[in-house]
Amino acid sequence: MVESAQDLIWLVIGLPLAGAILLHFAGRRIGDPRAGYLATAALGAAFVLAAVASVPFFTGDGQSRLVPLGEWLPVLGVRFEINWDPLAALMTLVVTGVGTLIHLYAIGYMHGDERFPRFFCYLNLFAASMLTLVLAANFVMLFAGWELVGLCSYLLISFWFTKPSAAAAGKKAFVVNRIGDLGFMVALMLVFFSFHTFDFASVFEQAGSLLNEGTATAIGLLMLVGAAGKSAQIPLYVWLPDAMEGPTPVSALIHAATMVTAGVYLVARSGAIFQLSPWAMGVVAVIGAATALWAATIALAQTDIKRVLAYSTISQLGYMFLAVGAAGYTAGIFHLMTHAFFKALLFLGAGSVIHGMTGEQDMRRMGGLRKHMPVTFLTMAIGTLAIAGMPPLAGFWSKDEILAVVFERGGLFVALWAVGLVTAFLTAFYMTRQFVLVFLGRPRWEETGHHPHESPRVMTVPLMVLAALAIFGGLVIRLGLESFLEPSFELVDQAHAPSDPLVLLLLAGLSVGAGLLGIGTAAFVYRKAPSEWEGFERGFGPAWGWWRDGYRVDDIYGAVVVAPGLKAAEAAAFKVDLPVIDGAVNSVGGAAREFGFSFRNLQTGFVRNYGAYFVAGLGALLIWLAVRGG
C-alpha cells in the first residue's frame, strides 16, 4: 500500500490541481459552500496520500524515491519528476495538512462572497503549485512551482480586485518576487553551466567536485536573492505587509505557513551548494538575523491586526534564515513547521476576529473581545504564547533550537545569537501587545456599532486543531525530526546545538526569560487605558513613528527605485524613442524630401535653364573624361 502510494505520489499534486480545474470550469455550478468542501476534500485526500506514502520515513527504513512523470525540456535534460524524500515528505505534510485546515476555515470565512468558488479554485491551484515546488526533483521544476505560487499569491492577494489597494498589492507582490526570481534564474544558469544538469541528485553529488568556491558563492548569493524575494527578507520583504490586502485565509496559508517558507526550503535543499561557500552562508545568516530584528521592531508599532502578524512572519522567517545560514538546516525546517502551526493559528484567529468584527482590522478599535469570542480568545492565547517561545509550546522548541545552534557556531554568530535573543523579547512584546489590545481591556468598539460574535464551527475547528498542534507539535517533532530528515541532509554538514546540557539549559533559560520579559512588559503597559499606553508609545519619540511607518521603506523605495525608474522609462519612451530613434528614421525621409524639393526648385520652367543643365552635364562629363586622362 505504501509502495503504491508512493507510485501515486503525483496525485498529491494532481488532486488539488484537478480540484482547481474542476472549480475553474464548473465552480459556479457547484456553488457556495460545496465548492469549498470539494477543494478541502481534494487537499485532504492529498494529505492522506502523502501521509501514507511517508510512513517508511517515520519507521526509519524509507528510501528516497524519484518518480518520473515525463519529459519537459529534453535539450536541458529537464523532466517532470518527483523527488520523494523525507524533506519533501515533511514539507508536503505541512502544506497539505495546514492547507486542509485553512481550506476548511475559509469555507466559513468566505461564505457569501460572490466569487466563492473561484477563491477555492485559486487555493487549490496554490496548493498544487506549492506541492510542485516541494516535490520537484530538479531546479527547473522547483522554479516552476516557485513561479506558480507567485502567480497564485498574486491572484489571491488581489482577489478583491475592485479594491485598488488589493490590486496594487498583488502586483507589488508579484513584481518584487520577480526581482528575486531574477537572481534565482541567473543562479539556475550558473548551475546548468557548471553541472550540465538541473537534477538535484547529480547537482548536489557533484557540487563538491565541480564547483569552486567563487562559483558556489555566486550561486548561493543569487539563490539567496530569489529566496529573499519569496521569503520576504531584507531588502525584498516590502511586498508581504501589503499582501495582507488578501483574504485572511490567504494570509494564513500563503503568507505565513507555506509559500513564504519556500526560500528557507530552497536554501535547506541546496545546502550542498551553500556549504561550499562560508561566505554565502554567512550572508544568509546575517540577512536572516537582520530581518528578524528589523521586522520585529516594525511589528511593535503596528495597529492593524494583520500587519502585526505580517511583520511577525517576516521576523520569524528571518529566524529560519538565520538557522539555515548557520547550517542548522534541521533547526530551520523545524521552526518552519512550528511556525506554520502557530502562525496559521494566529492568522486564522485574527481572521476570526475580523470576521466577528465585520471587517474591522484596527486593534485600537477592539478590546475586550474575550467574552464575545471565547474559542478564538483561547486559541489565540495559545498561539501568542507559542510564538513568544513559552515552553512547552511549539515555538519554544524550535526557537530555542535555532538560538542554540547559532550560539554554538561561535564567533560572529554569537552576535547573531544576541540579535535573535533581542528579537525573541520583541516578539513576545508585540504579540502580547496585540493579544491584550484585542481581547483584554475595555471594549473600544461600542460606538462604531459592531456586534462581535464568535465564528462558526467550520472556522473554529481548524483553530482548535492548530492550537493543539501549536501546543504539542513542537515537542513531538523535536523528538523525531533529526533522524527523520537525516537522509535528506546526508550530503551536508549540519551544525548542532551545544552538547553540554548546562549550556543548553542556560540558553533556553535566556530565551524564555527574554520572552517572559516581553510578555510581562507588554501586559503591564497595554492593560491600562488607551491614553496611558499611547503615552508609553509616545515616549519612544520619533522612533515609534519610524516603526509604525515601517522605517518608511516603501517611500524610500518609491523615491529611490520606482520614481526614477518610471522617469527613466518615460525618458526612454518619450525623450529617446520618439524624438531620437524614430526621429532619425523620419529625418532620413525628411532629408529625401528636402532633396526632392531642391530638385523641384531647379525645375524652374524656363527652357533656357534646362538647356543650361544639359550643357552643365555635358561639360562636367567632358571635364571628367579629360581629367581621367582621355
Next chain:
Amino acid sequence: MTFPQIDWLAIGPELVLAVGAAAVLLLDVTLRPAFPRLGGLAAMAMAAGIGLAIWQWMAWVPAAGQPLPFGGMVVADRLASSGRLLVLVVAALGLATGWSLLAAQGRRAAEALALMLLGTAGFSLMVSTPHLVMMFLGLEIGSLSLYLLAGFSRRERRSDEAAIKYFLLGGLASAVFIYGVSLLFAGTGHLDLGGQGHLLEGTIITTPAVIILGLALVIVGLSFKVSAAPFHSWAPDVYQGAPAGFTGFLAASAKVGGFLALVRILVTAFGPMSADWEPIIAVVATLSMVIGSLGAIVQDDVRRLLAYSGVAHAGFILTGVMAGGQEAASTVWFYLAVYVVQVLGAFAVVAAVSGPESAGSPLSAYRGLSRRSPYLAATFSVLLLGMAGLPLTSGFVAKFGVFQAAWTAGFGWLVVVAVLTSVIALYLYLRVIVAMYMGEAEEDLPLPGTGSDWVPGVAVFATLLFGLLPGPLLDFASHASPL
C-alpha cells in the same frame, strides 16, 4: 558601281507603316472616312508591322559575316527584330490609349495618325540600323513626330509650351548627337557600326581622344532622348503638358528607340572600349536613379511623377547596359518590354482620369479613385507596383535581371545604389496608391474616360503574367543580340 542588296522584307515593318501613313493621309483628303476607319487602318498597319517583325525574328538566324541589306543601312539581327516588335507594340498600345483623343481631333486625326505611324517607323529604323547617320535620321523622324504630338492639343495652352520646350531642347540634343557622330567619323573614318569592334578596326589614330569625345556626345544625345539625368529636365514638363492620350506613346517610344540604339552602339562598336564608356554610363545611371527617385517623391502631379520615375527607370536600364555584350542587350530589351507596357497602361489610366487632352494630372484628382472607379484604381496600383519593382510583377523580374547582369559584370556598387534608390522610388508609387485608396475625393466627379479602358487591363495582365512566369519572355529576350 555596286548596287546594294535590296531586301524589302528587311524593312518590312517600316514599309508597312509608311504605306499606312500615306494611305491615311490620302484617304483623308479623298474619301474623308470617319475616324474609326482611319484609326482601324493605322491599327492594321501596326498589326501587319508586328506580324512582319515576328516573322523577321523567326527568319533571321543571327549569323555574322552575311552582307547586310541595303548596303548596311539596316541589319538583320534579332536585336533589330525584337526592337521593332517593341516599338510596334508601343505604337499599338499608344494608338489604343490615344484613340478617343484622336477621335476628338476631327480633321486633324489623319495627321496625328500619320505622325504616329511615321514616328514609329522612325524609331523602328533607329533600332534596326547599324549606320550612325541612318540612326540619326530615324531618331529625327521619331523625335519630330513626338514634338508635334506633344503640341497637338488645340485646347491646352500648356501643350504648346511642352512642344516648344521639347523641340528646342530636343534640337540641341540632336545637334549634340550628330556632332558626336561627325567626330566619330573624323576619328574612325566609318559611319557604320558593323559588327563587334568593326567601327574601330579601320581607325588610324593612335589615341582615341576624338573618339571618346564623339562617343561622349553620342551618349549624351541619346541620354537626352531616354531622359536620363542630368539630361532629363525636359521630361517632367513635356509629360505634363502633352495631351494625356499621347504621353504614354511619347514616353515609351523615345525610351525604346534611345536605349536600343545606345545598346547597339555601345555593345557592337564600342565593346572593346568598354573601359571608356562604362564610367560614363555608370555616372549617368547613378544620377538618373538618384535624381529621378528623389525628384519624384515631392511631385504633386501624377504625370510629372511618372516622368521622374521614368528618369529613375532610365537609370535602372543603364545599369543593365553596364553588363555589356549580349547580356546588356537582352536585359535592356526585357526591361524595356516590361516597362513600356506599364508606362502605357499607366498613362491610359491618366488619360481616363484626367481626360485624354488634358495637360496636367494633379494628384488630388486621384483621391478616392478606388471608389469612383475600382477598376482603374486597381489596375493603376498594379502598374505602379510593377514599376516599383515589387515581386510577382514583371517589374521585379526586369529589375532583378538588370541587377544580376550588372553585378555579374562587376558593378556591385551600382546595384547597391540601384536597390537603395528603388526603395526611395517606392515611396512615390505609394503616394499615388495612398491617394487612390486612402484619400477621400473632394467631389465625386464622373471620370472623363477614354473608352480605352482595356489598355491598363492588358498592361496589368502582362505585368502579372510576366511577373509570375517570365520564362518565355526572358528566353525571347535572350535572343535579342546584335550582330
Next chain:
Amino acid sequence: MIVTAGWYLTLAAVLFLIGMVGILIRRNALIMFMCIELMLNAVNLTFVAAGRALGTLEGQVAVFFVLVVAAAEVVVGLAIIVSVFRQRHTASVDDLAELRG
C-alpha cells in the same frame, strides 16, 4: 603654313559652341532655333573637313542628310513657334514657364 583639317574642325567646334551659347542666352525662340541651325552647320563642316582628311566622300553624303534633317526641323520648329505665337503673342521662351516644379 598648311591649313590642316584640324583648323576646320576647330572652326566647326567654335561655331558649335557659339550656337550652344546662343541657345542659353537668347530667349527669342526663333533665334534659339537659328542657333541650332548654327550647330548643325558646324556638324556639316566637320563632316566635310574630316571626309577630305580621310579621303572619303562619305562625309559629304552625310552632310546631305543633316541638311534634310535641318530643313525638316525648320518646318516643324517654325510651325510650333508660329502656333505658340498665335496663342500667346510672344516668341520669348521666358514667357513659357507654366510647366514647372
Next chain:
Amino acid sequence: MVELALFVISAAVAVSGAIAVIRARNPVYAAMGLLATLFALAVIYVVHLAHLVAAVQVIVYAGAVMTLFLFVIMLIGVDKREDTTEQLSFQRPVAIGLVGLVLLGGGFLWFSGAWDWLPLVTEAADPQATNGTVQAVAEPLFTSWVLAFEATGLLLTIAAAGAIALASSRQRVPRSAGSGGA
C-alpha cells in the same frame, strides 16, 4: 596660301555671323548673321571640293530655309526689338561658364589625344578622292545610302503633315490674332 587666306576670311565671316546671331537685338539681323555664316561655310565647302554640298548649302539653306525664317520673323513682328537684358538670374554668366566648361573639357581631350593625328592625315589624303561632284556624290547616295535617302521622305512627310496639323489647329480658335496659315 590661297587656302589659308580663304580659310581666314571665311572663318572670320562665319564666326562674325555666328556672333551676330547670338548678339543681334533684331531677329532680322540675326538671320542675316546666320546667312553670312552659311555663305562662308559654302566657300569652305568649295575649298574642300565639296561642290554639290556647297551648292545645296546656298540653294536650300540660304535660299529656302532662311526665307522661311524671314517669313516667320515678319509674321511675328519684325519691329519687335528684343530686350536683351537678362531676366533669368545668372543665366548669362552661367551659360558662358558652362560652355567654357565644355570648351575646356572638349579642348583638353582634343589636344591631348588627336593633335598628332590631324597633320598625318592631311598628308595622306588624295584630294581627288573627295571631289564632290554631283556624280560622285550621287553614286553612294543612290546605292549604299539609298535607304537613308528614302527615309528622308518619311521625315519630310512628317514635317508637312505636322505643319498642316499645327496650322489648322488654330483655325477655329477665336482668340487667335494672327490671320492666315503658314
Next chain:
Amino acid sequence: MPLLTALVVIPVVAAVIVLLLPRRRPELPLPIGVGLSVLPLALAGYLFAAFQGGTAEFQFVTRAAWYAPWGISWYLGVDGISLPMVVLTALLVPLALAASGMILRRTREFVAAILLLEAGLIGAFLALDLFMFFVFFEAILIPMYFIIGLWGGERRIYAAVKFFLYTAFGSALLLAGIIAMAVIHSRETGALSFAFEDLAALDLGHTTELWLFAAFALAFAIKVPLFPLHTWLPDAHVEAPTGGSVLLAGVLLKLGTYGLIRFNLGLFPQASVDAVPVLTVLAVIGIVYGAVVAIVQPDLKKLVAYSSVSHLGFIVLGTFALTSAGLQGGVIQNVNHGITTGALFLLVGMIYDRRHTKQIADFGGLAKVMPVYAGFFLFTAFASMGLPALNGFVGEFLVLVGSYPAVPVGAIVGAVGVVLAAIYLLWAYERVFTGEPTLPENKALIDLRPREVAVLAPLAVLMLLLGLYPRILLDKIEPSTEAVLDHIETVTGYVAPEPSRPEHLLAEVSG
C-alpha cells in the same frame, strides 16, 4: 499538386474566390474566408503529423525550374525550423479572420488581403530558393500595406507607408546580397543558382562573407525588429486592424528571426560567429529597452508592440548564442510569441471593438464587468511574461540558459527583461481591469461572446500545451537546429561553450 505547393496556392485561390463574391452580400466574405482558411490549416496539420522528426533533412521537397538560365526554381521544403512557423501561420489566419467582424468596409478585399498574406508568409517559410524567398518576403508587404493603410486607425497612412518603406529598405539590401551570392556561385561553378544548399556550399572569403552577412542581417533585423530599427513596429501595430496586428506580430516579424536562423547562420557561418557580440548586444538592449519603453505606453497596442521588441530580442539572443538550447529556444520562442502576442492583439482588438479606444486611461475595473475577458487577458499576460507551465517560459528559459555560456552578461541582462515584463503587463492589467469600473461606458460592456471565446480558446490551450509538453515541437525542431550548429562547427570550428556538450567545456577548461 505537391503538399507544400498546395499550402501556398490554396490561400491564393481562396482569396480569388472571396474577391469574386457578390458585392451586395457583405456578410459573406468573412465566414467564407474563415471556412476557406481552415483548408490550409488542415493541410498544415497533416504536414505536422506527417513530418518525420529525428532528421534534419528538408522534407516534402518539391522543385520545378522557374527560369533555368538564372538557376531559379520553385523550390519548397520544410524542416524543423520552418515547420512550426508554417503551422503557426495556418493557425493564426483563421483566428485573425474570425476576429475581424468589425471590418465592415470592403470586407472582400480585407479577407482576400489576409489570405494573400498567408500565402506569402507560408511561401517565405517554405522557400528553399533564395530568389523565391525574396519574392515572398517582399510580396508580403503589399497585402500588409493595404491591411494597415485601408482598415487601420487614425494615422494609418503614415504607419503603412513607414512600414512599407522601412522594411523595403532592408529587403533592398537583401536583394543585392542574394544577387551577389548567385553571381559568386556562377563565378565558382559557371552557373547561377539561388538554391539554399548551393549557396551554403560556397566559399565566400571572409570579407565578402561579412558584407553579405551584414546585408542579410540588416534586412532581417529590420523585420524582427532589432533595436534600434524598431520604430516602425509600434506605429504599424497601433494603426493596423486587429487581424493585421495578429499576423504582423504573430508571424510577419518571425520572418526576420527565421531569416536570421535559416540564412544568416546557414549561409554565413564564419560571419555569424564574428557577429555574435554585435547581435547579442543589440538583442539584449532590445530586450531591456523594449520592456522599459513598454512600461509607460499609454496605448495598449503600443504596449504590446514594444513588448514584442523585447520578446523578439530573446529570440535573437538565443539564436546568436549559437548553442543548442539557445537556438531551440529561439525557434520555439518564435511560435510562443506568435501565440501569446497574437492572443494579446486579439484581446486588445476585442475591447477596441467595444469601446473604440485603446488608451489604458479610458478603462478601469473591467474585470468586474468582463470576467471572462479579464481571465483570458491575465492568462495570456502570464504566458507572455514567461510563467512556467505556460509556453513563454519554455522559450525564454531555453534562450537564457542556452545563451549564458556564450554571452553570460547578455543572458543576465536579458533576464531583467523577464522582470520588466511582469511590471508592464501587470501594471497595465491593474489599470485596465482592477478597481471599480468608474466610466459609464465601461459599466455597460458586454463580456466575450461565444465566438470570441472560440477564437481565444485554441490559443490558450496551445499556451498550456506548449508550456507543459514542448516536446511536441522540440522533438521536430532539434535535429534541424543541431544541423545548423553542426554546419557552423564544421565550417568554422567554432563551438560555443556549450553546457549540453560537456566534453567541449571540459576540453576548454583543461586546454
